[in-house]
Amino acid sequence: MTYPEHLLPQSNYKIISSTDELCLCTLVRHTSSKDLYLLGTEMIDPDKLQIQSNHLKDLSTNILGIFELNDIYISVTNSSFFELWSLGDITEAPLINKDFILNNDRGYFLFSINDIKNLKLPLIQNYTIVFDVIHTPTKCNFWHFSIRAFSDNIEISELPVSNKQKRMIWKSLKDFLVAIAFTNSTGFHILKRDSYTQN
Amino acid sequence: MFITPNINTNYDCLASLQNNDSHSGQLIFEKIWHDENLPHDHFVNIASFKRNEKFFETTYVLKNEELNSKWIALYDLFNSSYKSKQNLFSDTSFDTIDTSFRSSMNNILKLEPKVATVGVSEEGCVYIYAEFKQKRVFFNMFYEGEQSDVVLNITEDGRPICSYNANIESSINTLKDIIGRTVQEVDNYDLSRTFITAV
Numbered sequence: 001m002t003y004p005e006h007l008l009p010q011s012n013y014k015i016i017s018s019t020d021e022l023c024l025c026t027l028v029r030h031t032s033s034k035d036l037y038l039l040g041t042e043m044i045d046p047d048k049l050q051i052q053s054n055h056l057k058d059l060s061t062n063i064l065g066i067f068e069l070n071d072i073y074i075s076v077t078n079s080s081f082f083e084l085w086s087l088g089d090i091t092e093a094p095l096i097n098k099d100f101i102l103n104n105d106r107g108y109f110l111f112s113i114n115d116i117k118n119l120k121l122p123l124i125q126n127y128t129i130v131f132d133v134i135h136t137p138t139k140c141n142f143w144h145f146s147i148r149a150f151s152d153n154i155e156i157s158e159l160p161v162s163n164k165q166k167r168m169i170w171k172s173l174k175d176f177l178v179a180i181a182f183t184n185s186t187g188f189h190i191l192k193r194d195s196y197t198q199n
Numbered sequence: 200m201f202i203t204p205n206i207n208t209n210y211d212c213l214a215s216l217q218n219n220d221s222h223s224g225q226l227i228f229e230k231i232w233h234d235e236n237l238p239h240d241h242f243v244n245i246a247s248f249k250r251n252e253k254f255f256e257t258t259y260v261l262k263n264e265e266l267n268s269k270w271i272a273l274y275d276l277f278n279s280s281y282k283s284k285q286n287l288f289s290d291t292s293f294d295t296i297d298t299s300f301r302s303s304m305n306n307i308l309k310l311e312p313k314v315a316t317v318g319v320s321e322e323g324c325v326y327i328y329a330e331f332k333q334k335r336v337f338f339n340m341f342y343e344g345e346q347s348d349v350v351l352n353i354t355e356d357g358r359p360i361c362s363y364n365a366n367i368e369s370s371i372n373t374l375k376d377i378i379g380r381t382v383q384e385v386d387n388y389d390l391s392r393t394f395i396t397a398v
Contacts, residue, residue, distance in 0.1 A: 038328050039276065039316045043335060047321050115357075122362045164343055167322040168350045168364065174322075175337040175352040176359045 003093040003100060004074070006066050009085045009142040014198045016063075016135040016191065023114040024189040027061040027133070027145055029181075030072040034107035036183065044109055044181050046174035058136075059147040059177075061111065065190035067143035075103040081140035091139040100140075109181045116147060119180060124172045125165050127151040131177075142196070149173050273304060273317050280319040287323040291342040299340050299347045299367055300325055306371045307338060310378055324350070331378045334360075338370065353377060 016022065031048045038045050049059055062071070076082070078099035085091065094100045116131045129151045136146040149156050149169075156169055277300055281293070288296060300317070304327060307315065312329035319325055320339070327338040337352040349370035353361040363373050 038318065041314050041316055041328065041330070043328060043330075045318075046337075047318075050321075119359070121359050124362045125364060164341060167324070168339070168341060171320055171322040171324055171326075171337075171339050172350055172352050172362050174320075175339075176354060176362075179335060179354040179357045179359070 001096050001102070003096070003140070004071060005093065007071060007074075007141050007143065008093060009089065009091055009137055009139070010197075011088060011090055012198050013137075013142055013196055014087060015137070016196050018133070019195070021189075021191065021195060022133070023117060025113050025191060026064045026185060026188045027111045027113060027116075027147070028064050028067070028069065028072060028108050029059065029061045029111070031107045031109070033105055036107050036109060044178040044183075046171070046178045048109070049174045049177060061145050061147060062141065062143045063113075063135075063145050063191070064110075064188040065143070067141075069108065072106055072108050073102050073104050074100055075106075076100045076140055082138050085137040085139050085142065089139070094140050109183050110185055111147070111177075111181055115180045116177075119176065121173075121176060125161065125169050127159065127169070129156070129169070129173065131173075147177075269308065269315070270304075273315065274301075277304075277317045277319075277325065280317065281325065284319045284321075287319065287321070288342060290344055291347075292345065295345045295347060296325060296340075296342060299342075300327075303327060303338060303340065303349075303367055303371065307336075307374070310375065312336075334378060336374065336378075338374065340367070 029049070031050075036044050036048055076094055076099060078094060081091075081094055081099060096102075113133050116133055119131055121129050129149050132148050132150060134146045134148060136144055138144050151159060156166060156173075159166065159169075161169075281288070281296065304317070307327055307329055310329075310331065312331050314328075314330040316328050317326065318328070322339075322341075324339040324341045326340070327336075329336045329338070334353055334355050337350075339350040339352065340347055341350065348364065348366055351361060351363040351365075351370045351374060352359070353374075361373070361377060363370060365373070
């Protein structure tokens with residue numbers, strides 16, 4: 001098997017801006033197993049979000065469209081491919097069993113970008129916090145997006161609060177994010193080509 | 200009329216679980232029966248047990264036998280979750296965590312959630328998740344030494360309505376307040392700055 005070419009950045013691609021059209025799109029987040037829910041409930045387990053809480057916070061996702069649901073099973077194992085892609089960079093495709101493997105055990109859940117950007121959070125530990133969705137293409141996946149949380153443009157990891165308060169904030173953010181996550185959808189908006197290609 | 204408890208556990212554990220306090224010990228005697236003065240699905244539970252050479256007796260009215268099973272199942276889940284992530288609580292004794300969990304669980308079950316489950320989050324908190332009609336509640340217990348406090352996160356139809364940080368008692372009271380209120384009333388809740396007052 002070869003690495004899906006449609007995931008690779010192309011030389012004429014550009015960073016995807018935050019636009020009204022972007023808000024129509026859907027993000028997919030893979031999980032390590034298909035077991036997504038809190039025991040005996042239909043609520044997604046917040047720990048499935050796997051946001052690192054001891055350094056730069058980032059929930060890694062992919063925008064659906066060119067990136068297809070079946071692409072979540074590609075597990076890149078060579079971390080050099082996780083480096084951010086820069087405009088004009090030409091990258092090589094990862095090789096099966098050397099740079100990536102197939103992991104069919106994975107599960108996934110979905111977010112509407114519109115839901116994330118419009119999620120009105122209550123004050124959390126006295127902070128007004130908002131989520132943002134940022135295009136963060138990597139060398140092996142142009143369709144990679146990050147969900148990040150900010151208070152007055154400061155990332156949560158940089159807030160002047162104790163580690164315990166940061167953990168409280170992250171738990172709250174995860175609790176609220178899973179409440180808008182879903183697993184079924186009938187269709188996805190596909191970004192227009194001029195959203196990601198240069199003229 | 201005597202009823203044999205429909206549970207598969209040791210009575211010591213049951214006696215401990217059914218108490219708000221941290222009473223536990225050797226169970227001497229227990230009976231569960233239907234009192235004809237109570238509704239048909241309510242039962243009376245009396246347990247006597249011995250600890251540190253002293254005898255204790257507890258009397259409870261159980262809504263039905265399922266309450267026992269629910270308690271045991273949730274406690275077992277808490278216990279196994281705690282053991283699997285014990286390293287997250289290195290500076291807090293199990294007694295502190297156990298007592299706070301049982302006290303909180305007792306109070307939350309009294310509110311008759313339609314679904315309840317428990318677990319330990321990677322942020323280092325023990326959480327109780329419960330659903331009440333359209334409201335979904337994460338009751339997150341964080342610890343610092345032998346001190347515990349709660350972050351209470353509530354959503355309704357995916358919309359965050361509360362992130363409240365206080366001690367267990369205050370958090371339980373806030374939860375009772377919110378569960379007993381209509382959506383409109385919650386929106387107009389003005390006692391806590393952590394509530395969104397307009398949608």
